[in-house]
Amino acid sequence: MTFNDLGICDSIKKALDEEGYINPTPIQEQSIPKLLNGKDLLASAQTGTGKTAAFAIPILQQLHLNRSQSKGPRKVKALVVTPTRELAIQIAESFDNYGKYLGLRNAVIFGGVKQEPQVQALRRGVDILIATPGRLLDLMDQGFINVKSIAHFVLDEADRMLDMGFIHDIRKLIGLLPFERQSLFFSATMPPAIVELSGKILGVNPEKVVIKPEQTTAERVEQSLFFVSKKWKPQLLLHLLNTVSYDSVIVFTRTKHGADKVVRALDKAGIASAAIHGNKSQNARQNALNNFKDGRIKVLLATDIAARGIDIDQLSLVINFDLPNIPETYVHRIGRTGRAVSSGSAMSFCDVEERAYLRDIQRFISQQIPVIEDHPFPDDEEEEFVVKAPVKKNKSGNFGAPRTNSGGQNRDRNGSHGNNRNNNSNRSNNGTSSGNSNNNGNRSSRKPTFRGRR
Missing domain, CATH: 3.40.50 (Rossmann fold)
Incomplete structure (x- = not known):
């Protein structure tokens, strides 16, 4: 099967061709047709299976086909909530790549940086918003974000949300979303707490896709x-x-202190490296990731939470x-x-x-x-x-x-x-x-x- 068989519009297919996408991965093949039909989706799939494209492509197509002709600033129609800053940035880049010929606008918001540039982007009008929970609720409380027009909601890496203590933020957010919406729920694992949370987010009888890690x-x-x-x-x-x-190599350590300790040992031995973890500033983390992607350093030390957003070809x-x-x-x-x-x-x-x-x-x-x-x-x-x-x-x-x-x-x-x-x-x-x-x-x-x- 190719992307031509999934009912994707020509503008998105052109962008996918330029990205070198020919054959969909299993989660894309199973999810995209269901989502294009407006179904809710419960998906169990790990990072690296192509799930971002699985939800970004159908959301872009539906927003493109149902584009409002009303005057005034654009209203947020799609919201993607994800646990880490790095993953939010990666998802926003994917929406940019797949939707480059659609004229839709997206923005990414996360904590750890000044909010003013993000507020300015919101004021200019946004079709798709990608956000981490804390900064999202903060800007909602300040009146900069209105979620009443949202037609598509994605909760990505739900199990990691729970690990990071975001469960209360997510429950609060769910209570503020419109009842009539398409909801997508992605989690690598499905423990009881995740199943319970999915029941509060999804409608009756959602479609299910399971991609087993092994x-x-x-x-x-x-x-x-x-x-x-x-x-x-x-x-x-x-x-x-x-x-x-x-x-290029990513080295995983269990702790932030451990990552920093290994970086010091590698630097002493003449091997250029950098670490990304929660104690690093957003600028430091992004600089390390950019240097790694560009090949200026070949070794990246990471903890699991920070590395969840890394997408390196x-x-x-x-x-x-x-x-x-x-x-x-x-x-x-x-x-x-x-x-x-x-x-x-x-x-x-x-x-x-x-x-x-x-x-x-x-x-x-x-x-x-x-x-x-x-x-x-x-x-x-x-x-x-x-x-x-x-x-x-x-x-x-x-x-x-x-x-x-x-x-x-x-x-x-x-x-x-x-x-x-x-x-x-x-x-x-x-x-x-x-x-x-x-x-x-x-x-x-x-x-x-x-x-x-x-």
Whole structure:
């Protein structure tokens, strides 16, 4: 199927052709016809599946066909609410690209910057408004935004909204919207709180589209796993960045402090990088993202919330410096390099405290992530958690042989990860000889060395 088969008007098809869009992704193929018929939509789809186009294209077409001929300033007809500033900017760019020949006008508003330029854009008249919840309600309270004319409402990344504490803002906003409207609800996961929220936003019997993460990302991305002690993670990252071929890489950390710490280590080693997270100003975050997109820096450190809005074409590599404690988040992360129908590569570090996270991730994606054992900073305790498989060469051939990992399932009856750690020579229950144990013990006493960029 191509976009020509979806009933899209010529002006939008021309813009899509210029963007290089030929075949719709599954969520676009399933969603666009339903939305063009005016249906409400409940969609479960992760970042990277093409969902922005799935809702932007039908909204643009309906606004174009139902354009008001009345005089006076334009009234907001479509509202897209999204959790982060970066994602709001990306969505606005998509509306600009797809609707470049329609004569419609959009604006993006978010906090962290002065409101006056945004207020001026609203005064000039806007057809489509893309906003984060806090600044949206603030400008509504000040009387700068009237939502009574809204015909299309999109709540994007609903699960992230809840994670960031926006649930009360969203409920307040819903009470202010017109009852007669088309509503679109997008969420990567559907826990009970999200299902309840969707019931308050959508009409009776909405259309449903579900794109399962493991069908759209995990099978496309070449994944690899490195068991490493926590203290050696920075050195392993430096080693990979100096030996792996890449054009651009996003490195995910669990905390803001962790991202800043890694940036300092990379800068000290002569690798230009930048971090984006909630403690950074909007200008700093946008400058870092622009430098990354333009190729002035090749390494971007990010926390999960800040990275949700990143949309980079041809991202070559994702590195999970810290494993996430939520399996769906792992799929979101590696999906950064497996955009739409593209393939990509993802490497993950796992220390002993993250073994339970690894087990949950592998169960969620129904895959055993190949383990790379030939690297300079191995984890002394990985033998207790790994069942070796026959040696196989990985696709890149850079790091030796992957092996099948039990994901932490080879534990004692009490489920403990650490009862046997103090005695490296007593591993007979794991099928490891005392001689091997002694070798591992010697390895732990040897401090790894790192040679600079070659």
